[in-house]
Amino acid sequence: MITDLILMNGYGAYVWSAFAFTLIGFLSLYLIINFQLKKEQKRFEKNFSALTEEKYNVAINQEIYKEILKNSGSKI
Amino acid sequence: MFEYFNPYRIFKINSNLQKIVFFCFILVLSIGLLEALFLSPEDYLQKDSVRIMYVHVPAAWISLGIFSVIAILSIAVFTFKNKNLILISKSLAPSGILFTLIALVTGSIWGKPTWGTWWAWDARITSMLILLILYTLYLLSFRIFEDQDKSNKISSIIAIIGVINIPIIKFSVDWWNTLHQPASISLTEKSAIHSSMLVPLIIMTAAFALFSVLIFLMKYNTELIKIKNKGLTRL
Numbered sequence: 001m002i003t004d005l006i007l008m009n010g011y012g013a014y015v016w017s018a019f020a021f022t023l024i025g026f027l028s029l030y031l032i033i034n035f036q037l038k039k040e041q042k043r044f045e046k047n048f049s050a051l052t053e054e055k056y057n058v059a060i061n062q063e064i065y066k067e068i069l070k071n072s073g074s075k076i
Numbered sequence: 077m078f079e080y081f082n083p084y085r086i087f088k089i090n091s092n093l094q095k096i097v098f099f100c101f102i103l104v105l106s107i108g109l110l111e112a113l114f115l116s117p118e119d120y121l122q123k124d125s126v127r128i129m130y131v132h133v134p135a136a137w138i139s140l141g142i143f144s145v146i147a148i149l150s151i152a153v154f155t156f157k158n159k160n161l162i163l164i165s166k167s168l169a170p171s172g173i174l175f176t177l178i179a180l181v182t183g184s185i186w187g188k189p190t191w192g193t194w195w196a197w198d199a200r201i202t203s204m205l206i207l208l209i210l211y212t213l214y215l216l217s218f219r220i221f222e223d224q225d226k227s228n229k230i231s232s233i234i235a236i237i238g239v240i241n242i243p244i245i246k247f248s249v250d251w252w253n254t255l256h257q258p259a260s261i262s263l264t265e266k267s268a269i270h271s272s273m274l275v276p277l278i279i280m281t282a283a284f285a286l287f288s289v290l291i292f293l294m295k296y297n298t299e300l301i302k303i304k305n306k307g308l309t310r311l
Binding site for chain 2: 005008009010011012014015017018019021022025026029030033034036037040041043044047048051059063064065067068070071
């Protein structure tokens, strides 16, 4: 039964490779975009903590900055 | 109208939606794979090789859909001069290029047992290859040109000119003699595909659509944080 599922009447190599290519493509793109997102979040956090007190007080009151910090799990 | 396209508003919605979309994607994909690989029947003529249809066709549909949306947004960029629309279309492109590649590669794999060849310069395959080139040029334009206004203009022009290719892909099977069969599914007419095959096809299409939404949400947030990073240094 399992052999039948794998071989698929001689078409197994074609079917499984098409599905494998698709799933590997999904996983690769997800990992790339996730890596880019984490990298930007870390960079943002680093830049934010390097702000002078005056600039920090301006930035911390902006909603978008607060939201970015919240989503990156920042403790700032 | 553009208050709905406010970056802060989109960012906030995106952040909350990502986990929900990810969960839905995994769930729908699992059901789709089960249906496509094990539960759906084999074709009387193509036998089990027909299962490739469940990844090939949704990938092709969604790649065309995403490029059409990018083209519409690009026209809107020129009309309304709203830069956030560029950000939206730029975030849609990565999943679009992946789906075009999947459609081409899985089509090639399907072609070998069905037509006896991996590749043919058939009208539909060639126009899909052109779509892949257009997606590549579109994404490259953001990397090549350092001037943001210039890259925005050039990418939008590529998308607007490239949209001519969409009806060519769609109607290539009617306009030319190709190896591809005419469309089996229509919005206006009864489907030529039996429900036992149509249901897995729809489920897989939903899974692919959810994946492109997930990638869009992540990419949009990445691009927005990148812009805000530049803003921080200018404070």
